[in-house]
Amino acid sequence: MTVAGIGLESAIAIFLVVWWLVFLMALPFGAQPEERPMVGNEPGAPARPRLLAKVLVTTLVSLFVTWGVAWFLSSGYVEFHPPRGSG
16 A cells, blocks of 8 residues: 555654654753742653643644655655666
8 A cells, every 4th residue: 555655654654753753852842840849850840841732733743744755755856766777
């Protein structure tokens, strides 16, 4: 089965790699530490990490990037196979 010109397994692999990269880059955005952390809590831990919003935005961005990579790979701008009829 192909998705946007590449195999389903390749599309899933690209999506997962892109998803984790985008998620790890999005984690620090908007993270503010608590003004008065409780005893025993890490002072640098964010007060409101907003993980659900970051996961949703990451998923949307990753879908778009995966589609872009699939389009680029299937567009013919790059060629991973030798030209036919050569040699």
